[in-house]
Amino acid sequence: MVELVQKRVANVIALFNDIEAQKVISMESLRPSLYFVLLSCTLLVVDVTFSTFYIAISGNAASVFQTFALSFFFLVIINISVGLLLFKNIRKQEAGINTGQGDLSSSIQKLPVKNAVWVFILTLIYTLCSISIGNFLLETAAPTEGMLLTLYVAALWFSLLYAFQFALYAYFIGIAVSIHTRSWFNRKYNLEIPSGSNLLVLRLLMGMFAIIIIPSALILTDVWFFEDIRKLQGLSTKQAILLDVLSMLVAATVSVFFICRSITTPLLNIRNAMEQTSIGSNTARALVLTDDEIGVVADSFNNMMGKINERKFIAETFGRYVPETVAATIIENKGEYKPQYRLATILYTDIAGFTSLCEKLHPDEIASLLNEYFSLLAAIINKHGGSINQFQGDAMLVTYNVPAMDKNHADGALLTAVEIQETLSDHIFRSRFKMPTRIGINTGKVFAGIVGGQDRLNYTVHGDAVNIAARLENLNKEYNTSILVSKATKLLLGENIREQIRLTPMGKLNVRGKTNDIRVFTASSAAMGF
Numbered sequence: 006m007v008e009l010v011q012k013r014v015a016n017v018i019a020l021f022n023d024i025e026a027q028k029v030i031s032m033e034s035l036r037p038s039l040y041f042v043l044l045s046c047t048l049l050v051v052d053v054t055f056s057t058f059y060i061a062i063s064g065n066a067a068s069v070f071q072t073f074a075l076s077f078f079f080l081v082i083i084n085i086s087v088g089l090l091l092f093k094n095i096r097k098q099e100a101g102i103n104t105g106q107g108d109l110s111s112s113i114q115k116l117p118v119k120n121a122v123w124v125f126i127l128t129l130i131y132t133l134c135s136i137s138i139g140n141f142l143l144e145t146a147a148p149t150e151g152m153l154l155t156l157y158v159a160a161l162w163f164s165l166l167y168a169f170q171f172a173l174y175a176y177f178i179g180i181a182v183s184i185h186t187r188s189w190f191n192r193k194y195n196l197e198i199p200s201g202s203n204l205l206v207l208r209l210l211m212g213m214f215a216i217i218i219i220p221s222a223l224i225l226t227d228v229w230f231f232e233d234i235r236k237l238q239g240l241s242t243k244q245a246i247l248l249d250v251l252s253m254l255v256a257a258t259v260s261v262f263f264i265c266r267s268i269t270t271p272l273l274n275i276r277n278a279m280e281q282t283s284i285g286s287n288t289a290r291a292l293v294l295t296d297d298e299i300g301v302v303a304d305s306f307n308n309m310m311g312k313i314n315e316r317k318f319i320a321e322t323f324g325r326y327v328p329e330t331v332a333a334t335i336i337e338n339k340g341e342y343k344p345q346y347r348l349a350t351i352l353y354t355d356i357a358g359f360t361s362l363c364e365k366l367h368p369d370e371i372a373s374l375l376n377e378y379f380s381l382l383a384a385i386i387n388k389h390g391g392s393i394n395q396f397q398g399d400a401m402l403v404t405y406n407v408p409a410m411d412k413n414h415a416d417g418a419l420l421t422a423v424e425i426q427e428t429l430s431d432h433i434f435r436s437r438f439k440m441p442t443r444i445g446i447n448t449g450k451v452f453a454g455i456v457g458g459q460d461r462l463n464y465t466v467h468g469d470a471v472n473i474a475a476r477l478e479n480l481n482k483e484y485n486t487s488i489l490v491s492k493a494t495k496l497l498l499g500e501n502i503r504e505q506i507r508l509t510p511m512g513k514l515n516v517r518g519k520t521n522d523i524r525v526f527t528a529s530s531a532a533m534g535f
Contacts, residue, residue, distance in 0.1 A: 022411075030141035036099050037186040038092050042085055044178045048124070049080045050261060058251045059141065072140045080156060084124065091119050095186060098194070105184035106196070113186055114201040114296050117179030124175035135182070136160045140446060142237050153234060159234040162226060166219055170256060173215040177263030180373035182269055184294045191292055200304050201296030208264060208297065215260040220253035271299045287314050344454030345407055349466070350418040350446065350494055351474035352391065352403040354382070354425070357441040357482075359399040375399060378440050381432065385424050389417040394466055400478075404466055407453040415497035420444050422488045423506055423528055445477030447491040476516045477525065484527070486512060492524040 030042065048096065053076060060066050061446060089096070094104045094112040135141065137160075190196040227235060227245040235245040241512060271294040281289035291303040356362075356378070363371055379396065388401055390411045395402040403421070405414035422444045432439055449470025457463045470493075477489040507529040513522035 013041060013411070031186070033188070035189075036191055037182060038089060038096050038099060040189075041092060041178075041182045044181060045085050045088055045175075046081060047259070047307075048174060048179070051171075051174065051182070051255060052076045052080055052256055055252055058248055059238075059263060065141075065239045066138070067139045068138075071138070072135065075135055075140070079127060079134075079459075084127055087123060087127070088120060090122070090373050091116060095471075098190065098196075109190075109196070112199050113183050113445050116183050116186075120179035120182075121172045121176035122451065126173035126417070127304070128171040129164055132164035132167045133160065152237075154233060156237070156359040157205045159231045162231075166223055166531060170215060170219050170279055173219075174259060174263075177208075177260065178444045179265065180267045180295070181263055184267065187290055187294050188274075197293060200293045200300030203296040205268075205297040205299065208267065212260045212264045216253070216257040220249055223252070224249045227305050235334075267295065267310065268303065269438060271295050271303060271489060272332050275299070276312075280305060282310065287317070287379070324525065336486075344452060346450065347407055348448065349407045349451045349453070349470065350405040350448045350497070351451070351471050352386075352401075352405070352421060353445045353471075353474040353478040354401045354403070355443050355478050356399040357443055359440075362438065374434055374438065376442075377434055381428065382425055382442075385428065386421055389421040389424070390414070391417060391421055394464070402466070404451070404453070407451060407466060415448055415494050416499050417501045418448075418494065419490065419498060419506060419528060422490075424484050426487050442487070443478050443481035444488045445474045445479070445481070446488070446494050447471075447474040447477060448494040448497055449473070458510065467528050473516060473519070473523065477523075478517075480514060480526045481523070484514075486527045488528040490526045490528055492526070495526055 031041075035043070047351065053073060056072050056076065057071075060069060064407055091112070094108050095116075097104045098109050114341060169313060187198045190198065193534050224246055227249060228242060232242055232245075242250065271292075275291045278289045278291035287310075292305045293303045293307075294299045366374070378399075378400070382391060382401065389403050389405075390409070390413075391403045392408060393401060403413055403418075405418045411417060425444065429440060429442055432440070447470050449468060451466045451468035451470050453464075453466045455462050455464055456467075473491060481487060481489055489511070492509065508526040509529060511525045511527055514525045516523050
């Protein structure tokens with residue numbers, strides 16, 4: 006037995022040495038077992054405080070050393086030694102030994118209740134032992150034979166109340182340690198412990214017992230039943246009530262502190278996750294720190310963020326194949342997209358001499374070259390509000406004012422064309438190739454919507470305006486130009502654009518497929534400041 010006690014004492018001393026070695030580290034960084042040891046020591050502090058109140062009020066200091074020694078032995082050495090057995094799986098995980106997610110979760114979730122039950126049993130034994138050796142009786146106390154039964158009942162009553170009070174503290178300590186442990190394992194090993202099924206109202210009820218019910222019961226029994234027993238302790242009724250009130254203040258302070266921390270800490274964690282989300286973070290998560298409704302809220306927040314991120318991923322991925330506004334509308338309307346019939350400006354591009362270039366390259370080189378080319382042009386198109394509707398081999402069909410509204414759609418299309426030519430004039434692709442590009446621009450009514458069969462759909466634009474833009478692009482070959490703009494587009498240009506870009510009339514040109522000739526202009530960027 007002596008060897009066992011010595012071993013337990015050695016374990017506790019070793020843990021305190023670890024705490025001393027980590028004293029420069031914040032409480033949040035402490036290993037869960039050390040954090041548990043520190044909080045468990047508060048039981049000793051509370052007990053010593055109660056004993057000090059008794060000694061100060063009664064003046065009975067005859068057994069002070071014996072009282073404090075017994076308190077340290079039970080509430081520190083035995084409590085922590087046995088309490089650490091509750092940490093068996095948690096301590097293994099601390100050391101990096103995988104105990105399994107299920108076992109670890111169960112240990113953390115059951116820790117508050119197990120700790121409370123253990124401390125109740127321990128404190129009951131400790132209090133009965135302390136009373137039985139006369140620690141809280143005057144040396145001159147001599148109970149009569151008729152008082153013995155009342156004395157035994159009082160000893161049991163006070164011991165039960167004291168044990169129950171300390172069990173509530175232990176429960177609150179278990180919750181605090183559980184919160185710390187979940188947070189520590191998440192930082193250390195990226196582990197998330199799921200929420201259990203406890204109710205927050207139970208914790209509040211326990212707080213009410215610790216703050217109101219138990220102290221009130223103690224005061225009532227002092228007044229009505231145990232006045233003579235208190236005299237054996239050197240306390241008058243008023244002094245006994247004073248002792249009970251001071252004890253109630255300590256109980257209230259400790260209980261409110263732990264209850265508030267068990268609520269505010271997880272709520273602050275959820276608020277921080279929300280703040281990260283509000284500034285644009287897609288990876289913000291709220292740690293599930295408790296097994297009550299707050300933990301459920303944290304878990305629900307994470308599920309919500311997961312669905313939002315999944316939806317955003319779908320929209321972004323979908324938006325790479327169709328314009329983002331179309332993708333967002335289709336997702337929002339659960340697959341439906343209302344067709345648009347609207348005035349739009351169409352920009353059509355094609356690479357000059359690309360067929361000849363392909364004869365010299367392998368297919369993978371062609372794909373790599375096109376990806377670089379399209380990436381360069383896409384950045385310019387997006388800058389001026391265009392939507393890439395289709396990639397057609399080495400050609401692109403770009404729309405303005407559909408699907409997204411843009412009152413300056415003609416300006417945006419012309420600015421895009423001029424900046425593309427300015428950029429391509431000195432850009433060398435793959436460090437080897439120039440990619441001269443022809444561009445045709447036209448404005449007119451178009452149909453924009455979803456077309457295709459039941460199993461295969463595509464977003465596109467149709468209309469005479471689209472065909473004319475493609476014909477104008479092709480006419481650049483005949484007139485040795487790089488940009489051709491229809492009169493319909495020119496009429497919609499703003500004054501500032503007309504001042505910046507020189508539009509030279511090319512006369513009326515015959516466009517294949519059109520009965521009437523179309524007045525066309527070529528654009529020059531000589532006056533531009535790109």
